[in-house]
Amino acid sequence: MDLDERIERRRRGESERALVRDFDVLSPVTHLAEPNGRGPVLERLLDVLDPTFDGQLPGDAYVWGPKGAGKSAVVSALFGLLSEQNSRRRSTILTTTRAVAPPTTVFVYVDARYATSEFALYHDILDSIVEESVPEGGIGTADLRDRLHDELTGSTQAVVAVDHLNEFDTFSTAQVAELLDMSSVAYVAIGRDPPPSASDSPGETIAVDVDETVEVPRYEPHALVDLLTQRASLGLARGALSHPDIREVASWADGDAHDALAAVFGAADHALERGADRLTTADLEPGMEAVPWQSVSLGRVLALPENRQRILLRLLDLDAAAVSSVTAATDALTADPRVGLSATTVKRVLYELAEAGIVKRVETEGDSGLGRPPSRLEPQFPTRVFRRLVDLSGGD
DNA sequence: GATCCACGGGAATACACGGATG
DNA sequence: CATCCGTGTATTCCCGTGGATC
Structure with a gap:
């Protein structure tokens, strides 16, 4: 999944001539380090996070958009980069002799699909902040929360992105807001539901009380074609998937990168089964067939x-x-x-x-x-x- | 000993149907 | 005719127990 592994695989000469070089690259759950065609969203996110570059804490934010629009891809890539840069910067600050260092910001990305309990949420956040290993049991949830709170006072603040909220079995944005209600923590909640607008009836809308919202719209057709082209060039043998075929999948997927990638993956799987060395249009059908309408991620x-x-x-x-x-x-x-x-x-x-x-x-x-x-x-x-x-x- | 969590068991409830009841 | 009842499934709900971890 990570680049090292990918390079290593190539070094070993694995599946160099095979139709499928790397299924992981085609997988809809894989996010590339450099997300495709989401520039404007990235800019908006940087606007939101701008205060951190002066050592301030940004406002809480809600990032939303439909399935397969690249929310996770953009946010996880951005947070990965920021936390990397910051740990580098932190080490340089430590070497300078400054009486009062500005607060350091740590960026944490948590997937609520995995952190399904309060305990797990605090655990995962804490685990990516501190060096020591964090206990996985035998300790109370309240203790973990206290520890997190202690860790984030004065010299360190955190921006926590919590992905996949409001799904069945994952926290709601309101719950996250409450759980992360700490003075040195800002959160970026990520979900599919549109934020309640002023015109909404006062019904059971999901409470989102944030300072900023960032919409991630579905992919434009050409953007999705670009994305598929890139993935295919990384994951499949050269020229294994024709441009018209890519366009067909893109139009079938209607802007949903998840479904589009799943279909290409499935088509490759089918072609592999029949021992082919490239994908034909006939492989697309079973590939798309294996992706249910309104597929679950x-x-x-x-x-x-x-x-x-x-x-x-x-x-x-x-x-x-x-x-x-x-x-x-x-x-x-x-x-x-x-x-x-x-x-x-x-x-x-x-x-x-x-x-x-x-x-x-x-x-x-x-x-x-x-x-x-x-x-x-x-x-x-x-x-x-x-x-x-x-x-x-x-x-x- | 404390804590979190997954298993497993099974009770309680919902639903569909045909037939009896008033 | 409307309603209730009995039977057989399907579905939901709850909770005790035990493993793993600290």
């Missing part, structure tokens, strides 16, 4: 605990009869020793995943008579990408 699926992913992986292998009801799927999955969980747990997890929108329950038509009708299970994430990525890392 692959990042959400890959953030699930390992055993949930195991269940999903095996679920993909089941035939139509076995996924025709939750109970049938449970039976089939429980019978598979690779799943290794009890029937009740599997069933509960399946319902859990359905409620989270990762699989969809569809009421079956054919009424078999008795009882409440069962529902069929349909995956709502890019299946080919998931299978391939999990198989790559999973082992077994």
Whole structure:
């Protein structure tokens, strides 16, 4: 995933002639260090963060936009760079003999998909601020919070970006605002929902009380084509994907880089399966086919605990009869020793995943008579990408 | 001993249907 | 005809237990 690894792979001469050089580059969960075509957003973010260049604390901000618009890509790249630069600058400040150093700003990027509890949130933030390792248990949440608070007084302040808010199972912006309500902390909340506008009815809008909002619009068609072109040139053999094909995927994806990359990934997977050395238009169809309409972010699926992913992986292998009801799927999955969980747990997890929108329950038509009708299970994430990525890392 | 968290078990509730009841 | 009831599934909800960590 990181550059070192990528270079090393090349050095070993791996898959030099193969159709797919590197699936990771094609993966929608991978963000390149230099995000593509998001210049104006970057400028806006720098405006928001401008006070930090004078040692001030910026206002809280909310970054929003649809799935696949590059929110995570831009913010994580920017924060990565800033924290790198600052740690460099911090070391130079330490060597100068100054009576009072201006407060140092640390930039922290946290993914709320992984930090799902208060404990985990404080832990992850603290972990990227201090050198020592932070305990992962056996200590109270309040203690962690206190420690974070102590760490950020006077000489050090923090700007914390918290990504993927307001999803099922992740914190809301309001919760983050409360949890990070500390004098030396500013946050950049990132989510999909538009901020409530003045004209909104006073309904159940998600409370966002921030000083700045930054909109990340979906990609323009040409920008998405550029992005795909770049990824394809890095991840696929030279000329493996034609320009017209790229344009077709881009237009199909309608500005959503996540879906577009997932489709190209899936197409490459399909071409690989049939032993081809380049992608043809015929590979695109199955590639797009494997990306459900209104697909759930692959990042959400890959953030699930390992055993949930195991269940999903095996679920993909089941035939139509076995996924025709939750109970049938449970039976089939429980019978598979690779799943290794009890029937009740599997069933509960399946319902859990359905409620989270990762699989969809569809009421079956054919009424078999008795009882409440069962529902069929349909995956709502890019299946080919998931299978391939999990198989790559999973082992077994 | 304290703390966080995942498992697992199972009770409680919801729903669909046909048939009985008033 | 409207409503209630019994049966069989599906779905949701809650909580005790135990592993891992400090």
